[in-house]
Amino acid sequence: MVEIWQGLQSAFWLIATLDADLVEITLRSLQVTLTAVLIACALGMPLGTFLAIQRFRYRRPVIAVLNALMGLPPVVVGLIVYLFLSRSGPFGALNLLFTPTAMIIAQIIIVTPLVASIAHQAVRELWSDYHDLLLSLNATKRQRMLTLLFDARRALLTAALAGFGRAIGEVGAVMIVGGNIDHVSRILTTAIALETSKGNFALALGLGFILIGLAIAVNVAIHALSRTERESIW
């Protein structure tokens, strides 16, 4: 138990002295995860909306599979992305393995089903309210999707934050495709895994507390910027 106190202390000192390595891996964590979440939102939100309003033959199985993919095991995603990006794999010539780009690709695959599923859920409920209105206005499919995406923006924000939460704390996939190379692909979670393996529990916990603080800070910042819990209706 004494390690938790030491962890808090080491977190405090790392932040107080603005440790150069800490700043570097924290920024890289943010860069990788925010990029991955942005791309995952750009893919997942239209996909979820499309599944909510479009009727087609295999819609139900597609939605069921999408929901199941929310539980994709990160290590398996990492291994598959590794095999594709490896020099012996189909995309080996791109030389992306063990770079932050490879980590972003893995996180996009992990996060997109989660964002799409939550977006689908949110838009589906809105769609049942808006269905008659939008049809009576003779809105085109594109207009319907844009209206729903805009009016569901609060729920979609939750989808994006859920995706961020899954990606920022993820270690299994980024360890395999990033390789945890110092000054190249080391991020907070892989550094925590490394320090734990060295038995440096205090430092590992310190980094862990910083990671938790970072997640809270990002969430608070996004809520503040989007002014949730302030407007009369929302």
Add this chain to the structure above:
Amino acid sequence: MRRLFAALLLAWTASAATADEMRLAVTTSFHNSGLSDILLPEIAADLNLEVHLLVVGTGQAIRLGQAGDVDAILVHSRAAEEAFVAEGYGLHRREIMYNDFVLIGPAEDPAGIAEVADAAQALTRIASSGQPFVSRGDDSGTHQRELALWALADIDVEAADPSWYRAAGAGMGATLNTAAGMQAYALSDRASWLNFANKAGLAMLFHGDPALFNQYAYVPVNPEKHPHVNAAAARALEAWLVSDKAQDLIGGYAIGGETLFVPNATADGTPKDG
């Protein structure tokens, strides 16, 4: 303004031109010992070469080398290295240094392995006492050595009861953490053990048997197999590792007054033990 821009451009191209890079897969024991933190800055200064370390088990290091994802490997499992070279993935095997494996366990030593004559006898005592033993179980160099030692003691751990023989399937550090958690015996390389921070009631109980000798070797990946590898950098690093300066650095590295590695590279690359 234009001059400033030109200066910036020059600085950028200069910095881009200086750092040659290569990827080296190393075993967890090499990195956890802390030796890499001593050697890498010297390599960067002497060779103008930035070595990106991938810290993995020997099994995974060899797999990365086979796929051409690294330029060279530095591992410690002679049979696996020789197979790697024989299959054409590695150019040759160059011995760099050695240390030894040690048996660690609860300080009170309930199985009584501290007073036995050799490693096989120590393992026999652990097995017959039923005290827990944590194995790496990850096909690493340490794991392969551990299996060889069990074979030497004529104990079939494949069939062993999991109530005492526990395969962690993890790296050296994680395995030591597990052993500390259940006060179990384990096989570790000396460097990882000395540098391990969470000893929690464990102690080094047995060492010194020649069967515990642990040779590290450097194997550059064959550029004929993988034309994209940075063969020039891999060659330069090999020459540096066997140089007097590097060998002195390796021999001089100590934790708490105890040296961790003994350099034993030869000028022509032939192993000293023939």
